[in-house]
Amino acid sequence: MTAIVRDAVVIGGGLHGLSAALFLARAGQRVTVVERAYLGRHASGANAAGVRTLNRAIEELPLAFEAMEMWRDMNAHVGDDCGFHACGQVRVAESVDEVASLEARQAQSRAAGFTHEEIIDAAELRRLVPAIAPHCVAALVTRDDGAADPHRTIDAYRRSILAAGVALHEGAGVTKVVRQGQDWAVHCDAGTFVAPCVVNAAGAWAGQVAAMVGCHIPISCRASMMMVTERVPPLLEPVVGLVGRPLSFKQTDKGTLIIGGGQQGRADIETGRSIVDFAGLAKTARTVTELFAATAGVGITRCWTGIEAQTKDRLPVIGTSPDAPGMIHLFGFSGHGFQLVPVTGAIVADLAIRGTTQRNIAAFAPQRLQGEAIEACPQDGLRHAIKE
Amino acid sequence: MSRRVDLLIVGAGPAGLAAAITARACGLDVVVVDEQAGPGGQIWRDIEQVGATPRARLLGQAYGEGRGVVRAFRESGAEFLPETRMWNVDEDLRAYLAHRGRAWSIEAGALLLATGAQERPVPFPGSTLPGVMTVGAGQILLKSSGQVPADPAWIAGTGPLALLYAIQLLAAGGRIAGFLDTRPTGQTLAAGRHAARALLTGPRDIAKGAAWMAQLRRRVPVFGHAHGIVAEGGHTLERIRFRDKRGAEVTRAAKVLLVHEGVIPALHATQALGCRHEWDAAQQCFRPVLDDWGTTSVAGVHVAGDGAGIAGARAAGLRGELAALGVAMRLGRIGAEAAEQRAAPVRAALRRAIGVRPFLDALYPPRVEISDPPDAAIVCRCEEVRAGRVRALAAGGLTDPNQVKTATRAGMGPCHGRQCSAPIAGILARMGGSEVRDIAPGRVRPPIRPLTLAELASLDATEAPR
Amino acid sequence: MPVTHLNMTQIERDEAGESPLFRLVESPENSVTIRVDGVPVLAQPGETVAAVLLRLSPAWSRRTHGSGERRAPYCMMGVCFDCLVSIDGTGSTRSCLARVCDGMQVERQDISQGLRT
Numbered sequence: 001m002t003a004i005v006r007d008a009v010v011i012g013g014g015l016h017g018l019s020a021a022l023f024l025a026r027a028g029q030r031v032t033v034v035e036r037a038y039l040g041r042h043a044s045g046a047n048a049a050g051v052r053t054l055n056r057a058i059e060e061l062p063l064a065f066e067a068m069e070m071w072r073d074m075n076a077h078v079g080d081d082c083g084f085h086a087c088g089q090v091r092v093a094e095s096v097d098e099v100a101s102l103e104a105r106q107a108q109s110r111a112a113g114f115t116h117e118e119i120i121d122a123a124e125l126r127r128l129v130p131a132i133a134p135h136c137v138a139a140l141v142t143r144d145d146g147a148a149d150p151h152r153t154i155d156a157y158r159r160s161i162l163a164a165g166v167a168l169h170e171g172a173g174v175t176k177v178v179r180q181g182q183d184w185a186v187h188c189d190a191g192t193f194v195a196p197c198v199v200n201a202a203g204a205w206a207g208q209v210a211a212m213v214g215c216h217i218p219i220s221c222r223a224s225m226m227m228v229t230e231r232v233p234p235l236l237e238p239v240v241g242l243v244g245r246p247l248s249f250k251q252t253d254k255g256t257l258i259i260g261g262g263q264q265g266r267a268d269i270e271t272g273r274s275i276v277d278f279a280g281l282a283k284t285a286r287t288v289t290e291l292f293a294a295t296a297g298v299g300i301t302r303c304w305t306g307i308e309a310q311t312k313d314r315l316p317v318i319g320t321s322p323d324a325p326g327m328i329h330l331f332g333f334s335g336h337g338f339q340l341v342p343v344t345g346a347i348v349a350d351l352a353i354r355g356t357t358q359r360n361i362a363a364f365a366p367q368r369l370q371g372e373a374i375e376a377c378p379q380d381g382l383r384h385a386i387k388e
Numbered sequence: 389m390s391r392r393v394d395l396l397i398v399g400a401g402p403a404g405l406a407a408a409i410t411a412r413a414c415g416l417d418v419v420v421v422d423e424q425a426g427p428g429g430q431i432w433r434d435i436e437q438v439g440a441t442p443r444a445r446l447l448g449q450a451y452g453e454g455r456g457v458v459r460a461f462r463e464s465g466a467e468f469l470p471e472t473r474m475w476n477v478d479e480d481l482r483a484y485l486a487h488r489g490r491a492w493s494i495e496a497g498a499l500l501l502a503t504g505a506q507e508r509p510v511p512f513p514g515s516t517l518p519g520v521m522t523v524g525a526g527q528i529l530l531k532s533s534g535q536v537p538a539d540p541a542w543i544a545g546t547g548p549l550a551l552l553y554a555i556q557l558l559a560a561g562g563r564i565a566g567f568l569d570t571r572p573t574g575q576t577l578a579a580g581r582h583a584a585r586a587l588l589t590g591p592r593d594i595a596k597g598a599a600w601m602a603q604l605r606r607r608v609p610v611f612g613h614a615h616g617i618v619a620e621g622g623h624t625l626e627r628i629r630f631r632d633k634r635g636a637e638v639t640r641a642a643k644v645l646l647v648h649e650g651v652i653p654a655l656h657a658t659q660a661l662g663c664r665h666e667w668d669a670a671q672q673c674f675r676p677v678l679d680d681w682g683t684t685s686v687a688g689v690h691v692a693g694d695g696a697g698i699a700g701a702r703a704a705g706l707r708g709e710l711a712a713l714g715v716a717m718r719l720g721r722i723g724a725e726a727a728e729q730r731a732a733p734v735r736a737a738l739r740r741a742i743g744v745r746p747f748l749d750a751l752y753p754p755r756v757e758i759s760d761p762p763d764a765a766i767v768c769r770c771e772e773v774r775a776g777r778v779r780a781l782a783a784g785g786l787t788d789p790n791q792v793k794t795a796t797r798a799g800m801g802p803c804h805g806r807q808c809s810a811p812i813a814g815i816l817a818r819m820g821g822s823e824v825r826d827i828a829p830g831r832v833r834p835p836i837r838p839l840t841l842a843e844l845a846s847l848d849a850t851e852a853p854r
Numbered sequence: 855m856p857v858t859h860l861n862m863t864q865i866e867r868d869e870a871g872e873s874p875l876f877r878l879v880e881s882p883e884n885s886v887t888i889r890v891d892g893v894p895v896l897a898q899p900g901e902t903v904a905a906v907l908l909r910l911s912p913a914w915s916r917r918t919h920g921s922g923e924r925r926a927p928y929c930m931m932g933v934c935f936d937c938l939v940s941i942d943g944t945g946s947t948r949s950c951l952a953r954v955c956d957g958m959q960v961e962r963q964d965i966s967q968g969l970r971t
């Protein structure tokens with residue numbers, strides 16, 4: 001079989017890979033996306049789709065604000081608003097002690113020059129979220145944050161990359177990546193693609209892809225559990241999180257409640273199978289029913305686990321491989337990468353085409369992790385959950 | 389906090405009951421759960437209430453036979469948990485149960501899924517109107533409430549159940565406006581080559597079927613090779629339209645239309661467990677891959693009854709016995725030799741019981757129309773997704789049921805794809821030029837039975853109810 | 855409030871000229887009273903809520919959230935979920951698996967109203 005020559009090959013049809021493909025193609029590059037299953041099969045299709053600057057790592061905030069500008073105008077970017085609503089996000093304190101931690105966080109982001117987070121008292125919290133339990137005392141809120149629809153986002157990106165001329169191969173798992181002169185040859189079920197630039201956006205499997213080119217970046221994986229309920233009448237507007245317990249709680253336009261927050265299931269990276277650990281999810285159900293008494297009788301329709309790469313410092317890996325020139329890493333979003341999707345592609349295009357970017361990505365350099373030990377994955381058989 | 393039991397049986401129909409009785413006789417500690425209020429499953433539904441009443445007589449001999457089995461089950465020492473749902477099960481055989489607002493888990497040495505069958509989904513235009521129901525539903529209403537359609541009912545479909553119900557309905561004083569036999573012409577001939585074996589092993593069944601049809605023809609209008617059925621009405625069914633065997637369109641007033649195109653195994657539990665499945669070409673459905681003891685590809689998980697492939701109540705009970713013997717052997721309660729010895733007559737009886745199947749399968753094959761419904765038919769009843777929508781997506785290149793699900797929400801509603809997965813696979817296959825057998829079934833996510841947030845919150849929080 | 859009678863061996867038409875989909879074959883000896891959307895209705899002890907709904911006129915159990923169409927119990931064996939109602943405050947309960955008991959409060963499921971779009 002003859003190899004097909006491209007300017008860039010993107011490994012992984014999750015949203016970050018699609019964002020990279022979109023920017024590269026719009027900059028005139030000939031791009032191929034190869035995806036083992038189908039677009040959005042893993043974390044991108046399984047996530048809670050929160051679009052959040054609230055309580056985000058300070059290092060990520062400049063990118064997050066740039067992404068936020070794009071979320072407000074996704075129609076212009078990908079021809080659909082992706083279901084984005086700026087419904088706000090609140091991080092609720094259930095006790096006075098927890099208020100102190102909200103204040104500390106707010107002080108920290110102010111010191112770094114960010115003023116997007118606001119502390120509200122119990123009365124304002126009740127106005128924003130009337131259904132919340134009376135014991136909640138205060139919250140940190142970002143009124144411009146919100147949430148989107150992951151499936152609409154994937155659909156919009158699919159249409160956009162195809163319109164931009166990207167060649168897409170689903171059901172095409174990469175088996176090896178080898179040097180071929182100055183280029184890389186990417187071997188997969190759909191054939192061999194040769195390009196000077198390879199984008200590693202393989203999510204939970206990105207460590208394996210990096211290893212194919214001799215680049216060793218220790219990552220672990222998360223298997224965050226989610227559940228969605230039947231449709232119910234309007235219950236709340238903003239996305240609700242808690243200071244003291246893992247929770248992310250929101251209502252979609254359809255009326256379904258989406259419940260997550262980071263309780264971990266079990267995952268088997270080799271088979272891609274992940275399993276819900278109901279003892280953990282029961283804790284989430286307890287949290288929800290304690291916080292929103294009205295949800296007690298609501299039926300759960302589905303529970304699932306989404307697998308994603310996690311780094312030791314919970315910051316993503318974005319940058320050129322130190323060991324394999326031409327490979328650009330884009331993974332390790334550690335459970336909060338959805339919001340950054342629109343902007344990461346722009347960074348990759350900068351790096352691929354100009355070799356550098358004006359954006360500050362120093363904190364995301366792959367080098368920072370090399371030499372670190374790997375954390376254990378919540379593997380099949382390992383029943384206890386990783387605690388955040 | 390959580391209990392351990394040798395054998396957990398899900399489903400108290402003929403398969404589950406027979407398995408429980410046999411397993412108890414082998415000295416196993418047995419718990420049986422069923423989401424119904426009493427033992428009996430579909431065929432012997434409400435037998436403990438109805439068995440001694442005059443209604444039982446008009447339901448026929450097969451129904452009455454359940455009384456003895458249920459009594460033996462009650463005396464076997466197996467623990468029965470009614471109105472109890474198994475909503476999840478892990479590969480390490482921890483089963484998650486719920487009953488009236490409380491959830492708990494139980495560890496099982498072995499799990500027997502005797503969860504039976506469901507009627508094959510039959511989407512057609514108007515099939516969601518009140519007044520359109522399944523024949524199985526009509527029969528259940530007759531068994532457990534003693535009620536019949538208020539006005540003369542239309543029955544459309546094929547298969548032994550449609551005939552049996554028609555006869556039961558007439559016996560109960562109900563009226564039938566007409567019977568639409570939906571078998572394509574020529575099917576009786578095709579079945580002929582299986583008739584010899586069927587006559588050897590199950591002459592009673594065949595004679596019964598023929599007698600029923602003859603009786604029906606004498607008493608109600610029967611339309612052969614009816615197709616293109618459409619139900620119409622405002623809030624409720626008002627009329628039906630269909631084409632007769634000459635292709636002429638027929639319109640009739642109708643208030644109740646009961647449809648039935650055979651039954652298919654209920655696979656949610658085995659799919660959620662990741663058991664291997666195979667395509668059953670004769671019955672046009674998937675079924676779990678099983679060994680001689682009903683063991684699936686997942687160690688310790690057994691399947692018996694119609695969930696193992698449709699074979700009827702007699703076979704269900706026999707397969708239940710075999711599964712129980714297999715479990716007792718695996719748990720070391722009986723030796724391999726003893727197990728084989730006890731299994732031998734059961735296996736022989738099973739061969740006789742399923743002898744009539746190939747004949748029935750050939751006589752009543754599912755029509756193409758069912759797996760490839762017209763555009764206007766709602767395939768996903770929960771999310772109101774029409775066949776046309778799925779067809780358009782398939783024309784746009786989607787090939788995987790999971791993709792259809794995310795694009796349309798078909799299968800995301802409370803029924804979890806129990807109604808839409810078969811027709812969607814059919815449409816994808818036809819549009820993609822492949823076979824349904826090649827369409828990987830969509831993923832099954834827990835909970836596989838309804839569960840509220842409060843129930844999940846209560847999981848293992850306190851002592852399991854006894 | 856008038857109690858809707860168990861009767862139903864005879865068919866009665868309501869004001870709209872509609873009549874129930876199903877009727878009982880024989881009058882039962884005992885009865886219990888449940889409320890369906892607040893209206894008292896007689897039922898046979900031990901039967902399912904869905905069976906009772908099918909003897910009312912009009913016969914329906916839930917409204918869809920999309921088009922708002924009425925649905926009635928369809929399969930009676932727990933697989934179609936068209937019979938969802940609220941029973942004594944617990945929502946989304948399959949009425950074909952729930953047995954009536956005296957004083958039970960049944961509400962047909964209708965969340966189409968007031969939903970955000």
Ligand SMILES: Cc1cc2nc3c(=O)[nH]c(=O)nc-3n(C[C@H](O)[C@H](O)[C@H](O)COP(=O)(O)OP(=O)(O)OC[C@H]3O[C@@H](n4cnc5c(N)ncnc54)[C@H](O)[C@@H]3O)c2cc1C
Nearest residue numbers: 399401402403422423429430474503504524693694700701
């Ligand atoms: C609607 C219908 C009507 C039929 N009528 C007749 C008839 O009149 N005559 C005849 O000869 N054959 C009839 N059959 C076929 C006959 O019922 C079967 O061949 C036979 O009963 C199969 O027995 P079983 O034990 O495999 O399943 P079933 O009798 O169906 O028993 C399975 C049980 O499992 C329970 N269950 C399933 N999942 C769960 C869960 N997760 N948690 C808790 N409980 C669960 C169900 O409630 C059910 O009670 C009918 C089939 C159907 C579907």
Ligand code: FES
Nearest residue numbers: 930932934935950
């Ligand atoms: S009538 Fe189908 S689930 Fe109750």
